[in-house]
Amino acid sequence: MPRRRRQVVAPRLPDEAGGPEKRRAILHAAVRVFARKGYHGCRIADVARQAGVAYGLVYHYFRSKEELLESVFAEQWAIFIQAIHAIREGPGSAAEHLAAVCRFGMDVFRTAPDAVRVLILEVPRTPDGLRAGGTRRTFEAALRLIADEVRRGQEAGELRRGVDPLVAAAAILGSLELNLTAMVVGILAQPAAAEEDLERITRQVVEVALGGVLPRGRGGTAG
Amino acid sequence: MPRRRRQVVAPRLPDEAGGPEKRRAILHAAVRVFARKGYHGCRIADVARQAGVAYGLVYHYFRSKEELLESVFAEQWAIFIQAIHAIREGPGSAAEHLAAVCRFGMDVFRTAPDAVRVLILEVPRTPDGLRAGGTRRTFEAALRLIADEVRRGQEAGELRRGVDPLVAAAAILGSLELNLTAMVVGILAQPAAAEEDLERITRQVVEVALGGVLPRGRGGTAG
Amino acid sequence: MPRRRRQVVAPRLPDEAGGPEKRRAILHAAVRVFARKGYHGCRIADVARQAGVAYGLVYHYFRSKEELLESVFAEQWAIFIQAIHAIREGPGSAAEHLAAVCRFGMDVFRTAPDAVRVLILEVPRTPDGLRAGGTRRTFEAALRLIADEVRRGQEAGELRRGVDPLVAAAAILGSLELNLTAMVVGILAQPAAAEEDLERITRQVVEVALGGVLPRGRGGTAG
Amino acid sequence: MPRRRRQVVAPRLPDEAGGPEKRRAILHAAVRVFARKGYHGCRIADVARQAGVAYGLVYHYFRSKEELLESVFAEQWAIFIQAIHAIREGPGSAAEHLAAVCRFGMDVFRTAPDAVRVLILEVPRTPDGLRAGGTRRTFEAALRLIADEVRRGQEAGELRRGVDPLVAAAAILGSLELNLTAMVVGILAQPAAAEEDLERITRQVVEVALGGVLPRGRGGTAG
DNA sequence: TATGAATGAGAGTTCATTCAT
DNA sequence: CATGAATGAACTCTCATTCAT
Numbered sequence: 001m002p003r004r005r006r007q008v009v010a011p012r013l014p015d016e017a018g019g020p021e022k023r024r025a026i027l028h029a030a031v032r033v034f035a036r037k038g039y040h041g042c043r044i045a046d047v048a049r050q051a052g053v054a055y056g057l058v059y060h061y062f063r064s065k066e067e068l069l070e071s072v073f074a075e076q077w078a079i080f081i082q083a084i085h086a087i088r089e090g091p092g093s094a095a096e097h098l099a100a101v102c103r104f105g106m107d108v109f110r111t112a113p114d115a116v117r118v119l120i121l122e123v124p125r126t127p128d129g130l131r132a133g134g135t136r137r138t139f140e141a142a143l144r145l146i147a148d149e150v151r152r153g154q155e156a157g158e159l160r161r162g163v164d165p166l167v168a169a170a171a172i173l174g175s176l177e178l179n180l181t182a183m184v185v186g187i188l189a190q191p192a193a194a195e196e197d198l199e200r201i202t203r204q205v206v207e208v209a210l211g212g213v214l215p216r217g218r219g220g221t222a223g
Numbered sequence: 224m225p226r227r228r229r230q231v232v233a234p235r236l237p238d239e240a241g242g243p244e245k246r247r248a249i250l251h252a253a254v255r256v257f258a259r260k261g262y263h264g265c266r267i268a269d270v271a272r273q274a275g276v277a278y279g280l281v282y283h284y285f286r287s288k289e290e291l292l293e294s295v296f297a298e299q300w301a302i303f304i305q306a307i308h309a310i311r312e313g314p315g316s317a318a319e320h321l322a323a324v325c326r327f328g329m330d331v332f333r334t335a336p337d338a339v340r341v342l343i344l345e346v347p348r349t350p351d352g353l354r355a356g357g358t359r360r361t362f363e364a365a366l367r368l369i370a371d372e373v374r375r376g377q378e379a380g381e382l383r384r385g386v387d388p389l390v391a392a393a394a395i396l397g398s399l400e401l402n403l404t405a406m407v408v409g410i411l412a413q414p415a416a417a418e419e420d421l422e423r424i425t426r427q428v429v430e431v432a433l434g435g436v437l438p439r440g441r442g443g444t445a446g
Numbered sequence: 447m448p449r450r451r452r453q454v455v456a457p458r459l460p461d462e463a464g465g466p467e468k469r470r471a472i473l474h475a476a477v478r479v480f481a482r483k484g485y486h487g488c489r490i491a492d493v494a495r496q497a498g499v500a501y502g503l504v505y506h507y508f509r510s511k512e513e514l515l516e517s518v519f520a521e522q523w524a525i526f527i528q529a530i531h532a533i534r535e536g537p538g539s540a541a542e543h544l545a546a547v548c549r550f551g552m553d554v555f556r557t558a559p560d561a562v563r564v565l566i567l568e569v570p571r572t573p574d575g576l577r578a579g580g581t582r583r584t585f586e587a588a589l590r591l592i593a594d595e596v597r598r599g600q601e602a603g604e605l606r607r608g609v610d611p612l613v614a615a616a617a618i619l620g621s622l623e624l625n626l627t628a629m630v631v632g633i634l635a636q637p638a639a640a641e642e643d644l645e646r647i648t649r650q651v652v653e654v655a656l657g658g659v660l661p662r663g664r665g666g667t668a669g
Numbered sequence: 670m671p672r673r674r675r676q677v678v679a680p681r682l683p684d685e686a687g688g689p690e691k692r693r694a695i696l697h698a699a700v701r702v703f704a705r706k707g708y709h710g711c712r713i714a715d716v717a718r719q720a721g722v723a724y725g726l727v728y729h730y731f732r733s734k735e736e737l738l739e740s741v742f743a744e745q746w747a748i749f750i751q752a753i754h755a756i757r758e759g760p761g762s763a764a765e766h767l768a769a770v771c772r773f774g775m776d777v778f779r780t781a782p783d784a785v786r787v788l789i790l791e792v793p794r795t796p797d798g799l800r801a802g803g804t805r806r807t808f809e810a811a812l813r814l815i816a817d818e819v820r821r822g823q824e825a826g827e828l829r830r831g832v833d834p835l836v837a838a839a840a841i842l843g844s845l846e847l848n849l850t851a852m853v854v855g856i857l858a859q860p861a862a863a864e865e866d867l868e869r870i871t872r873q874v875v876e877v878a879l880g881g882v883l884p885r886g887r888g889g890t891a892g
Numbered sequence: 893t894a895t896g897a898a899t900g901a902g903a904g905t906t907c908a909t910t911c912a913t
Numbered sequence: 914c915a916t917g918a919a920t921g922a923a924c925t926c927t928c929a930t931t932c933a934t
């Protein structure tokens with residue numbers, strides 16, 4: 001099996017969203033502040049100070065604190081979803097695509113741990129969290145996108161059949177997420193860890209997320 | 224493969240440990256209220272009203288709102304960890320043990336969806352969340368417990384070697400958690416769903432969490 | 447002038463007020479706790495703990511926290527007023543009587559600094575303080591008692607005439623009080639200071655309170 | 670005895686130093702409210718209402734209720750200390766200076782009884798009162814300033830030697846304070862009293878504070 | 893007498909949001 | 914666009930007081 005993974009990753013973090021410079025400064029500051037103090041633990045004033053803009057300007061660009069978080073979330077997930085799309089349209093099998101998705105997530109953590117921190121730990125804290133609103137829709141969209149890729153793989157005979165693609169997608173994303181969480185909170189290696197450590201963990205996460213823990217060739221499952 | 228899973232499960236929800244009756248009422252009410260309105264979205268008054276006690280009594284038993292959440296968390300996870308221990312000491316292979324753990328998580332959701340909701344969605348939102356404090360320690364303990372079981376399975380030759388047990392444990396718990404999340408937020412079936420739906424999902428979650436999505440007998444991994 | 451002061455002092459601190467033992471324990475504890483943490487800075491629970499009695503017992507003996515403070519105040523001032531009476535009825539001139547009063551105040555501070563602390567710093571903090579209620583009446587009574595002694599001295603030709611006895615009384619008590627305050631807060635010597643230091647300060651306080659700062663034999667006043 | 674006292678007084682109440690208009694309004698309102706209901710007996714809402722500003726604005730300018738009281742205290746004593754400095758640098762003997770200080774205190778009471786009420790009755794009741802913090806330092810500074818003037822008088826031979834200047838200073842301020850207290854609580858004349866009453870009391874306070882109650886020409890002291 | 897769990901009004905503080913400039 | 918003073922509702926926590934035992 002070829003080791004040419006990078007060719008399907010295509011991360012290319014767009015280093016800006018739309019809008020004027022100060023708006024981006026606020027968004028960028030929000031990521032850092034949310035990551036450091038948490039959504040509920042920070043004040044609009046903190047974001048404004050971090051962005052180097054006046055208090056009131058935050059409200060010029062965002063209707064409310066919640067909308068600010070949603071914007072952060074939407075922007076980050078847009079990147080993630082965009083990456084998934086790029087990967088899907090790239091070469092490789094469905095399994096390779098899914099692996100590339102995991103790999104991309106781990107890479108982003110290496111590059112921008114704050115953003116991952118916010119996505120993983122803070123986003124569900126918005127007043128209605130994943131229960132309703134744009135955040136939930138975005139989350140569901142990502143899940144279905146992965147599930148769709150699983151289905152394609154099943155149809156192509158590359159992936160095991162008989163598993164609900166949605167369950168499989170949740171398992172893959174969940175594996176990725178909890179491993180990221182473990183890194184975020186310091187149970188696994190920190191983002192500042194040595195390159196090879198991160199690389200090794202990444203490889204294992206991909207391996208387990210897709211291949212499970214059971215030995216190859218073993219018949220049924222454990223349950 | 225035999226279908227005698229229940230023999231290793233041994234859930235036995237203890238009717239909530241120590242403390243006087245009113246204390247337990249408050250704890251129980253907190254689970255419901257946190258589940259319904261979220262930790263940040265509810266007031267102590269809501270908990271007191273739900274418990275049918277006076278406002279001040281909450282502060283008679285718990286130092287602060289945060290401590291109340293931590294107590295809920297500790298109590299719920301104690302149940303989960305206790306179940307893991309019981310499962311480990313029961314009969315069956317490591318793989319069966321891990322499967323039983325997943326199964327137990329899904330069962331609890333069926334029995335007490337509010338508790339799962341709080342554990343999954345609310346706990347990480349305490350002021351310091353998983354970053355520090357007893358909550359983080361409890362989380363890490365559970366993770367290491369699972370990892371230990373994985374290691375035992377690897378040593379016994381029942382599970383694939385070459386995978387960091389901690390990574391594998393995070394993958395298993397993450398699969399479980401995100402599938403539960405998907406159910407909690409309604410993307411997958413609700414807890415009120417038909418028995419057979421839940422049973423089917425449970426089986427699949429276990430299957431994917433442990434066995435991955437790659438077909439049996441296939442050699443390496445996808446990445 | 448004779449140096450036989452002690453003969454007119456007759457302090458004799460009654461080491462108990464009426465009521466059962468536990469009541470006295472509470473009163474005694476209140477003095478210590480009020481002295482250490484202040485009336486508004488302490489809770490009934492603190493007093494109960496210090497007294498070694500149950501929470502509710504405080505309310506068995508005292509109608510309210512305020513009544514507890516008033517009881518402390520009344521008891522302490524009763525001692526002070528009783529001493530003034532004893533001094534008045536003892537031998538010596540009016541000036542000697544007044545000096546003995548000051549001396550008594552300083553002596554009590556040496557013996558029971560906590561009690562003085564409460565009288566000086568805490569009593570006026572009761573909800574209505576010196577503005578109304580029994581506390582104010584007690585304070586006024588003491589002031590008038592001193593003023594009366596001044597008047598007697600003036601009539602006997604021992605003290606300067608032409609000064610309102612009430613003003614003079616306030617001046618004497620004020621001198622005493624602010625010197626005690628300075629000691630209480632540590633600007634002057636602490637109660638733990640060497641005997642001779644306290645003795646010297648006491649002598650000077652008496653001297654200045656009664657004799658002023660102007661040199662003897664000088665005609666009018668400075669103003 | 671010359672009646673030219675006013676030349677050394679130089680009160681000149683600065684119309685309350687720095688800060689925007691609303692800040693001063695809050696400070697001014699705090700003086701009135703603290704004077705009327707006491708520090709512990711009033712709520713921030715009372716101050717805000719009295720100042721005609723919104724609740725939250727109090728916290729925009731002052732970190733806490735306690736800081737508000739400290740600010741009131743600091744501002745009032747700044748005026749007092751400034752007056753003492755002005756008096757010291759003005760013409761006249763040390764005795765005249767001390768008399769002018771007493772006179773100034775009495776004058777302020779006539780002009781702004783509320784401020785005096787707060788200084789006398791409320792300030793020591795802040796959580797740590799005179800025991801620690803800026804309040805205690807300010808108090809000590811004033812005391813030492815007076816003591817210094819006493820020392821100068823002693824060195825110039827205008828005042829009796831052999832008295833600790835600090836004790837003498839405490840006696841003078843104490844005389845002043847307790848006479849003010851007696852006026853504040855209504856035992857002596859009210860600030861609304863006739864001019865001549867206040868003038869007479871003022872004269873007597875000065876006379877007693879500096880000259881004591883012993884007759885002129887009498888040798889030793891009473892104690 | 894004695895206990896301490898139970899009560900609930902009250903107040904300090906925070907901070908998202910608005911608005912005049 | 915930009916600013917930051919001004920607003921006030923909301924909420925946590927405290928603690929004096931009551932009461933059943």
